[in-house]
Amino acid sequence: MSHHIVEAKNMQHVYPDGTIAIKDVSFHITHGESVAIIGANGAGKSTLLQHLNGCLEATSGQIRIGDTPLTKGTLPDIRRTVGMVFQYPDDQLFMPTVFEDVAFGPLNQGLSDSDVDRRVTEALAQVGAAHLRTKAPYHLSGGEKKRVAIATVLAMSPDILVMDEPTSGLDPFARRQLMSLLREFRHTKIFTSHDLDMVLDLCERTIIMHEGMIMADGPTDEIFKNETLLAACRLEKPFSMQGCPVCSRGHAQTS
Amino acid sequence: MASIHAAVIDLKRLDQLAGSDTPIHTLDSRAKVLVTFAFIVSVVSFGRYELIRMVPFFVYPAVMVVLAGLPPLYVARKIALISPFVVMVGLFNPVFDRTVMYQIGQMEISGGWISLLSLLIRSILTVGAAFILVGTTGFTAICQALERLGIPQVFAVQLLFLHRYIFVLADETGRASKARELRSCGRKGLGIASFSSMTGHLLLRTWQQAERIHTAMLARGFVGRFHTHRKSRFGADELLFLLGWSLLFISLRTVNISEVLGALFP
Incomplete structure (x- = not known):
């Protein structure tokens, strides 16, 4: 299962205007790991994610997916292996109907009609969106769009799932549903998120980015206990690790 | 700006209509592209003062709208949207072309008015055919057809x-x-x-x-x-569709149907 491994070595990205978005980033993610990349706004999380399937090209350094280094020649294979869900579903949905949108990836993979049908049906059922099949993406609510966007990637059966802010814009129930769905996905998962409670729930490993650099990389529990580190990176503990707001308010009133 | 939003939704509806499953929708997109092309060429090739001979061409959009189950009012509204631009193009025809062509009682109708009306009919027919093509085929399939036709x-x-x-x-x-x-x-x-x-x-x-x-x-x-998910091949149905319509367009273009009918039923 070596193709489920993601490795970055001394990666750097400089935008054309000279902004250094990523400085000397290295990590190694192995098969089946669930890793969160967290950090303040502008820390370089989304830029980093976009390198993992070649949407952006590193200015220097190297990325390997399994045994394959990411180059122009290996891009089609890598894009088949790494499924990426973008932050805004509106960027991801571009076909006239939900069915056609979910079928876009499998059709590009050259699958037969019956296989495409099966993949689309399964992917939509997985995200609880089977009833949206014939609808137009622009008629869906935010949560529905997000679920369909995830289905578009699941339909390609990726080995590695990369998601930029998966729970943003979802209502609490849809967020719970999505989290249970992601828990079931057995392959390698990489998320960026500001939803630190989700990170605590789903990811055993967390990488903190700050100003384009990796500030910490380790078990999620340990990282969230380090308040000094979190504060230095403009982060806070997840709500579930903070004191109960009701009890602590009562405590403040009595003291 | 609700109007922009509404206009976009309205335009997207055209693509959605292409998802239906009528016999016209399931035809290979190349056949529909070629028929539309033949239709447009036939209509556009008429002289600038031609009116009556273009009227029988309305049979194509009418039949297609019915067979494909497209909402006629919706298609009519889409065509009407283009009309002001066409009128603007031909606005000066009546001013510059004052040659009297018809006389009804005391009223003289100049060539300018005839050519303006002819332009309008031409645009209704061609724009209508284009809308019908998108509404029965979908833009993605049209582009695919163009590619398969050698573009x-x-x-x-x-x-x-x-x-x-x-x-x-x-x-x-x-x-x-x-x-x-x-x-x-x-x-x-x-x-x-x-x-x-x-x-x-x-x-x-x-x-x-x-x-x-x-x-x-x-x-x-x-x-x-x-x-596109809809896989199709150019079979007998497509050939019949293409030949049938093309022959009709060629006959309507070369033979003056009104004259023939007039001679048959004097």
Whole structure:
């Protein structure tokens, strides 16, 4: 299962205007790991994610997916292996109907009609969106769009799932549903998120980015206990690790 | 700017109509593209003062709308939207071309008016045929058909992106106009000055969004080739459809049906 491994070595990205978005980033993610990349706004999380399937090209350094280094020649294979869900579903949905949108990836993979049908049906059922099949993406609510966007990637059966802010814009129930769905996905998962409670729930490993650099990389529990580190990176503990707001308010009133 | 938003939804409806399953919809897209092309060429090739001989051509849109189950009022409304532009093009015909062609009692009808009317009929027919093609085939399938008919792939994909970009641009324009309107407190805002900077921003923003969409397409294995789920081949039905309509168009173009009917039933 070596193709489920993601490795970055001394990666750097400089935008054309000279902004250094990523400085000397290295990590190694192995098969089946669930890793969160967290950090303040502008820390370089989304830029980093976009390198993992070649949407952006590193200015220097190297990325390997399994045994394959990411180059122009290996891009089609890598894009088949790494499924990426973008932050805004509106960027991801571009076909006239939900069915056609979910079928876009499998059709590009050259699958037969019956296989495409099966993949689309399964992917939509997985995200609880089977009833949206014939609808137009622009008629869906935010949560529905997000679920369909995830289905578009699941339909390609990726080995590695990369998601930029998966729970943003979802209502609490849809967020719970999505989290249970992601828990079931057995392959390698990489998320960026500001939803630190989700990170605590789903990811055993967390990488903190700050100003384009990796500030910490380790078990999620340990990282969230380090308040000094979190504060230095403009982060806070997840709500579930903070004191109960009701009890602590009562405590403040009595003291 | 609810009107921009409504107009976009209305336009997107055309693509949705293409998802139906009538016998016309299931025909190979190449047959429909070729028939539409034959229809447009036949109509456009009439002389500038021709009126009566174009009327029988209305049979094509009428039959197609019925067979494909397209909403006739919707198609009529779409065609009506284009009419003001056509009238603008032919506006000066009656001014410059004053040769009297018909006389009804005391009223003289000049060549200018006839050519304006002829232009209008021509546009209704051709624009109608184009809308019917999109409504029964879908833009993606049309581009695919063009490619299979020998148009270079790069042009077909450009056309497809252009179609997609219209929606991106319209969505962004709708949002920017709403934001501007809400902060203008019912007045003109900053007038033309705010529009110039808004246009610039729109260009950059839609450019960025179009890039993000393209990235999302690449991430899902897009390599410049579009696939449609509806697989079709050019069979007997398509041949019959193509030959039937093309022969009818050629006969209507070469034979004056009104004269023939007039001679048959004097």
